[in-house]
Amino acid sequence: MGEGNDQTLPYNAVEPHILAIDDCEDKDALWDLFCGVMQDDYGAELISYHHIPSPLAPDRLGLKVMAVGHDPAWVNMYRERELFRIDPIAQAANHMLLPFYWSSIEDRIKLTQEQKDFLVLLRQWLKGDGLAIPAFGPSGRNGYFGIGCREAVPDWSRPDAARIYWAAQAFHTRYCILHMAGLDMDFTLTSRQTQILQHLARGLDTQTIAVLLGSQTDTVDNTIRRILKKMGVTDTGSAILRAVSCGLIEP
Structure with missing residues (x-):
């Protein structure tokens, strides 16, 4: 073999x-x-x-x-x-x-x-x-x-x-x-936060995400900052990797 x-x-x-x-x-x-x-x-x-x-x-x-x-x-x-x-x-x-x-x-x-x-x-x-x-x-x-x-x-x-x-x-x-x-997550995300993170994983920028969600760019940026804080990371790349590792989003 x-x-x-x-x-x-x-x-x-x-x-x-x-x-x-x-x-x-x-x-x-x-x-x-x-x-x-x-x-x-x-x-x-x-x-x-x-x-x-x-x-x-x-x-x-x-x-x-x-x-x-x-x-x-x-x-x-x-x-x-x-x-x-x-x-x-x-x-x-x-x-x-x-x-x-x-x-x-x-x-x-x-x-x-x-x-x-x-x-x-x-x-x-x-x-x-x-x-x-x-x-x-x-x-x-x-x-x-x-x-x-x-x-x-x-x-x-x-x-x-x-x-x-x-x-x-x-x-x-x-x-x-x-x-x-059976895993206990050390953080939780709302459905909107998960949705934004999935869009980021697909390579979309915050302005495009805001248009898709019918929201303001500043609102998306603030949500991303809250995501990073919840997940204990400092950048979106790490947040995406961690979300994928936890099975929260698709790679």
Whole structure:
């Protein structure tokens, strides 16, 4: 997987998995369902997931790391030392469109010394191999999956790898929806403020927005100042990015 000429299966090829994932209403149950599919259908022994909030989202300071099959001591070290910040496999996945095997990371990106040291540490805890899978969600939320086996390269056909890829993306999308529904915003906008911010995101200037809303330019300018104050930012670009991160407006 991961080369430019790779073929993936159509979405409906994994419809049973997708339907079950789409119907799930609880994040813990969703994770259990996904892990069950990976273990029972594909023999995966190592399963991990990074949920990565966008930089201006309400939960931007938290990165959720979930894992099954890994040594708990390694998982705790990974979380406590925030090794995800230097993990080259996870970082590379979020710059690629298709999965690739963990063992190929040194052929894919130029590693820093810190990243090389991380891989040495990783291989002390983890033998075997698996797929690094990028996932892309709403409001700029990315995700990363590691799906593999402990002792050897998983014996997955290309169709199997494609099904794993689609199931991972479906899980991430559903997880984002459930997670964002439970977020507490640290600001609120009126419908008019949201409307103006959406117009700004589309590249309209205040004079044009005033004409569209049947308002005065000064009124729009004052509203924008109130938006910036509410959102705790100093410019409209940051306000737009934060609103997109929170799912309040479309990018």
